[in-house]
Amino acid sequence: MNKNVSAKQVETFTRQKISQIIAQSKSNARMLAELRRGIGKAPGEVPQLWGYFLDSMPEEFYGDREPSRAEWAVYTSLTLFALHQQGKNVGTDSMQQEGMRLGTAIARLIQTENDRERISRRFYTIATANSMEELSHYMRGVVQLLRGKDIGLDYPALAGDIYCFQFPELVARVRLKWGQDFYRYTNKKES
Numbered sequence: 001m002n003k004n005v006s007a008k009q010v011e012t013f014t015r016q017k018i019s020q021i022i023a024q025s026k027s028n029a030r031m032l033a034e035l036r037r038g039i040g041k042a043p044g045e046v047p048q049l050w051g052y053f054l055d056s057m058p059e060e061f062y063g064d065r066e067p068s069r070a071e072w073a074v075y076t077s078l079t080l081f082a083l084h085q086q087g088k089n090v091g092t093d094s095m096q097q098e099g100m101r102l103g104t105a106i107a108r109l110i111q112t113e114n115d116r117e118r119i120s121r122r123f124y125t126i127a128t129a130n131s132m133e134e135l136s137h138y139m140r141g142v143v144q145l146l147r148g149k150d151i152g153l154d155y156p157a158l159a160g161d162i163y164c165f166q167f168p169e170l171v172a173r174v175r176l177k178w179g180q181d182f183y184r185y186t187n188k189k190e191s
Helices: 007-023 029-037 045-054 069-085 101-109 113-126 132-148 156-166 170-190
Strands: none
Touching: 007 069, 007 156, 029 045, 029 069, 029 156, 045 069, 069 101, 069 132, 069 156, 101 113, 101 132, 101 156, 101 170, 113 132, 113 170, 132 156
8 A cells, every 4th residue: 555645636536537427428327337336345356347446547546465545445436426326317417516525415314303313323333434345335325315315425525535534543533524524514404
């Protein structure tokens, strides 16, 4: 793993990949369906997906024997975006929403007091995940909820967060940012 890769670089690359998917909206139904097949799997496990996340990827992002943190972040974000986009036209109804951070998007799912407890529990399981497989699994369920309510998500920012989440010295900062966004939105909504 090359520590010279920054979260901003991961975000920029993910933004380029999502922009390419949106620009190819006429031919992307197959691409999105294939990307969805990768949810819950490690980067590289499904060879048909290599081109979708590895094409044009900077050399310093590559892992050695295992997927790198950057590969995990880009791959997870792209597969979750594909899930979020399912049943929607990416050209006219993109679920990529700049500035809609994870904590804020999840907070927007809360409509009633019963929702608050249920959604908060799901949010906490994401924040306390101990592996990329676990994080990806829990995020899948939340993305399905977001899709059902037509709430978008900033996938490049999510990729940057996922990248940082994998560093033991940065995970607490990512969790705090997610929590701040969640409570900033819920507190504003309640006032």
